[in-house]
Amino acid sequence: MAQVVVMPRMGQTMEEGTIVEWKKNEGDTVTQGEVLLTIQSDKSELEVESDVSGVLVKILATPDSGEIPCLDPIAVIGDPGEEVDVDQVVSDFLAKRG
C-alpha cells in the first residue's frame, strides 16, 4: 500500500526542514533503511532513510521548496507495480493526520 514520506522531525526543537538533495529519483526502487534524501534541520544536515521498501512514486518537494514544516508530505512510496493515485494518498494522509 502506498505510503507518504514526511519531512521528519529529528529533534525536539525542529519545526521545519529544507531538502538538500534527493538521493533517489521518481521511479527508483528503494529498500527499507536506504538513504532517500538529505535534509537540513535547525541543527545539522542529516540523511533520511526509507521506512519501507517499494518504489519512489512521486517526489512532492525539492530543494527549491524552501522550509517545509515537519511532518508535511514530501514524497510517496508505493509497492512495485502498484497504481498509485498520489493526490488521493496525500489527501487521505492529511485527513487522517487532522
Place this chain on the structure above:
Amino acid sequence: MDTITQIRLLETMLRVRKAELQLAIMYKNGKVPCAAHLYEGQEAIAAGICDHLRHDDCITSTHRGHGHCIAKGMPIKKMIAEVSAKKTGCCGGKGGTMHLFMPEVGVMGTVGIVGGGIPIATGIGLAMKMQNTDRVAVSFFGDGAANNGSFHESLNLAALWKLPVIYICENNLYATSVAVWRSTPIPDIGIRGSAYGMPGVTVDGNHVDEVYAAMETAVARGRAGEGPTLIECKTYRIRGHFEGDDAFYRTKEEVAEARKRDPIDYWKAHLIANGAITEETFEAMSAKADEEVAEAAAFADASPYPEPESALLLSGNPA
C-alpha cells in the same frame, strides 16, 4: 547452554531490535515527543544478562534502556506506549523513555542521569541482603558512567558489604560524542573490579554466549551471598547518541565496519551451524517479532494521552 536457551536468547535479541527500529520510524514521524536513544547493536547484552534473572530480581537502566526493559519482561506495548507518552504506557505516559518503571517485573527505572542508576541498584541490593533473600540486582550503565563518582562509591560499598549486585558496563565506545579513549586511560574497564576487591571481567558484548557465561558465574556468586561482580561488555553504538544526531565525531566507515559484527547475525549463524535453527525458523522468528512490534505500535497509536486533570497523580492511572 541448552537449545531452548539458545533460541530464547535469539528471540529476545530480535524483539529488542525490532522494537528499536520501530521507535526510530515513530520518532521521525512525530510520534515520540521526547528524545530517543536507541540500542541497536547492543542487544546481546540485555538478552544474555536478563536471561539469568528471575521475576523478583531487579534492574536499573539508562537513557538507552528500552532493550533492558524488554529483556527483563516489560511487554513491548507498555514500553512503546510509554515512549509515545500515552496513558497505556508503563508509567501512564508521564515518564517517557528516560523514566521507564515497572516494579512488578523488576524494572526499577531507566535513569536519564548518567551513572544515576548505579547507586539505586546498590541500594536495592542492600535491601535484598537485609531481607535475607537470594535475589540479585543488576545495574546497566555505559563507559561514560564508569568515570562517574557514583560508580566508585557504589562498587566500593557493594564489595565491602558483599551485596548481591551485578554491575554491567556496556562499553559502546562512545559517551555521547566522546570516544572512550579520550576519557579513559585503560583498555579494559573490567579490570576496575580488582580495585574494589570484586571479580571484574571483560567479554565481547556482541557475543551473547560470552555475556551469558559471564553472567552465569556472577549470578551464582550474588545469590550465594558472596558479593558483587563487574562485567564489562564491549560493544558498539550503531546509531547516533540520539535520533537526529549527525555523529560528526566518527566516520561512516567506522560504523559500517562495526555493522559487520552484528550480534544477531553472529548468533543466528552460530545456531544454524549447530543445527538449533534453520534459515526458515529464523525467518519465522523474525516475522513473529515484527508482528508483536506492529501490534504494540498500533496499540500505542490507538491509546489516548493522559488527561490534564491527572497531572498531579503519580501514574495517571488511578486505581
